Amino acid sequence: MSKNLFEKVWAAHSVRDLPSGQTQLFVGLHLIHEVTSPQAFQMLRERGLKVMHPERTFATVDHIIPTDMRDRPFLDALAEEMMVAIEDNARDFEIPLFGMNDQRQGIVHVIGPELGLTQPGMTIACGDSHTSTHGAFGAIAFGIGTSQVRDVLASQCMAMARPKVRRVEVNGTLGEGVYAKDVTLHVIGALGVKGGVGFAYEYAGEALDRMSMEERMTVCNMSIEGGARCGYVNPDETTFEYLEGRAHTPKGADFHRAVEWWKGIASGDGAGYDDVVQMDGGAIAPTVTWGINPGQSCSVDGTLPRPEDATGDAASIVEALQYMGFEGGQRIEGTPIEVAFIGSCTNSRISDLREAARVARGRKVASGVKALVVPGSHDVRDQAQAEGLDQVFRDAGFEWREAGCSMCLAMNPDKLQGRQMCASSSNRNFKGRQGSPTGRTLLMSPAMVAAAAINGKVTDVRDLLN
Amino acid sequence: MTQPASTASSIRKCISGRVVPIRGNDIDTDRIIPARYLRTVTFDGLGEHVFEDDRVAEGHPFDNSSYAGAAILLANDNFGCGSSREHAPQALLRWGIQVFVAESFAEIFFGNCVSLGLPCLQASAADVDRLMARIEAEPTLVMQCDIEAQEVRFGADRIAATTPAGTRQQFLDGSWDALAQLLDEPAAIEAAAARLPYLNGF
Secondary structure: OOOOHHHHHHHHHEEEEOOOOOEEEEOOEEEEOOOOOHHHHHHHHHHOOOOOOHHHEEEEOOOOOOOOOOOOOOOOHHHHHHHHHHHHHHHHOOOOEEOOOOOOOEOHHHHHHHOOOOOOOOEEEEOOHHHHHHHHHOOEEEEOOHHHHHHHHHHOEEEEOOOEEEEEEEEOOOOOOOOHHHHHHHHHHHHOOOOOOOEEEEEEOHHHHHOOHHHHHHHHHHHHHHOOOEEEEOOOHHHHHHHOOOOOOOOHHHHHHHHHHHHHHOOOOOOOOOEEEEEEHHHOOOEEEOOOOOOOEEEOOOEOOOHHHOOOOHHHHHHHHHHHOOOOOOEOOOOEOOEEEEOOOOOOOHHHHHHHHHHHOOOOOOOOOEEEEOOOEHHHHHHHHHOOHHHHHHHHOOEEOOOOOHHHOOOOOOOOOOOOEEEEOOOOOOOOOOOOOOOEEEEOOHHHHHHHHHHOEOOOOHHHHO | OOOOOOOHHHOOOEEEEEEEEEOOOOOEHHHHOOHHHHOOOOOOOHHHHOOOOHHHOOOOHHHOHHHOOOOEEEEOOOEOEOOOOOHHHHHHHHHOOOEEEEOOEOHHHHHHHHHOOOOEEEOOHHHHHHHHHHHHHOOOOEEEEEOOOOEEEEOOEEEEOEOOHHHHHHHHHOOOOOHHHHOOOHHHHHHHHHHOHHHOOO
16 A cells, blocks of 8 residues: 555654654744743753754744834843844854844745745754644644753754544535635634544645645634644645745755656555545535634534534533524524734735735725734735725725734734624634634635625625626 | 753652632633733743633632642643643633643643643543532542542542643653753654755755
8 A cells, every 4th residue: 555645754854763762853943932932042042952953943923023113122121132032043053043124034934935945855853833734845844832842942852743634625616705715614613623643634625735835724724723733735836836936945956856856745546545535525605703712613504503403512502602692593694893914824825915905995994993914924925915995995995914923822912892892814713813802703715704804794705706 | 951851859749739620621721821811032921821811700719818839730621722822821820730631721821831840631521520510519528639640639539531642751750941941862862863855945
């Protein structure tokens, strides 16, 4: 039986078996950012250790930086301290840093691919759970904690038990107005927020085959929301075309040799899996979360579950409905919103902004709605501006911001206030996630967020695309 | 200098203490430690902010004086899901938690706990339910989390509470801090790097 990509990449990076039964795995690319790294560098200093491969380590700033006023020192003294820490650490340990004003700066999971750092067949680690994004290229990419960041800095390795591999096939053709975000929310809804625990997800099928790299990144990004430590798509011509010519992609003859190797690490025909699930992409509708985890979602024309009808965890439904202020059985469409956020490592790339702009063009954000668009990187911002998308958004009443994580996670000035209801293209609708302990998040695609901003309520984007 | 792989103080065979129960599935790390407290370059002081936003509501177990000083956290399914922030177990550790017992754990949280020497033991849903009811009725009950025997004892009762064999061994011999092992064989790391086409011009 031929091997799947996960098995091949795992074997290629195995250094040795550890006494714990885990594998010592070589990490080909280590991405770091300002939030989860300072303590790791401190641990290195305490132990007198160096960074083993600073040339395989790249740093940027995304979580805490403001997306409007960027003057230093920051008004937030704690954020300023973190900025100084990553600048000092990058300098002291000779790690390249894409700082706030560097053209290469952006959300770590946006810039890795954009710069060609992320490549097929690599192992990638980053102290951020959405590192699974890089799996879109056929890399095995793990989110890790700070002690493991220390381990990778010091040894370029991590200790890990090999997960099983589940192939998630999404077949058929996605309908108009149905995006990668809807696919990933659908998968999480179907398999559950802990369905992927113990598994790596291999996404496949006609729908994935047809997706652009940016769409595949959206799907892989949210693997962790389904409990899977990583998710990937086998590299193909779409992958190679995206990578050719990027700053860190091999050039000339090297590129052609690279493509041959990349083709070879893809899952072979007849490769085995620990599990296979199949879904019909044609049956997926624009999807919206109604609860407090990403698995609690329904189609935009659907209704919320009633706890009394629940076959599973009724207590979780009750808790979610209560927090959100919803009733079981109500329709999600028409839910009034106060904030609309387009951005995050899930959906802040140029294709996301183009689709949102399609909806926003020539329309106005509903009165009383605060709407913001936060590009994922300097490059995304510049490309959008070159296409005039910033003007489309501004004309419609959206704020146009600088690159960063922004309102996804409430570590910078962009936060919900009180019980505000936010239509968001981000990845988590946890209680308090967007910065107000009582704030409420409805996850959806960027085009759906734009539609909600225009109508001031959850709207089926298909009504605005025609 | 690297620290030794194991020291007497790093061995975790059996941890006794009182228990704090946290009911509910899918308790995410944003709830354990809200993101605003991640604006720090150390882990100091995080213990004060554990479950801070949940604790606005009255009657949170972390504000119940009956559970003060608990060393064991008892939880339901998929505890610690979401963000990879190690700040979550660091905050719980600083509050006083030394071991977790739950129906299941999210993987990154589990790995972070191992790195900090915090065993995560898995028990059946029925056993966790029974244990929660018992603790709520008798908050001062002292429980033994026996990592070696893979069981939790309370009063005359006991339940199975397991962790994977390799992880169990790491706690028993005190070798849960992986870094020393990862640095043990630098030649093997170099050899692995030398085999990878993308590090060697394809």
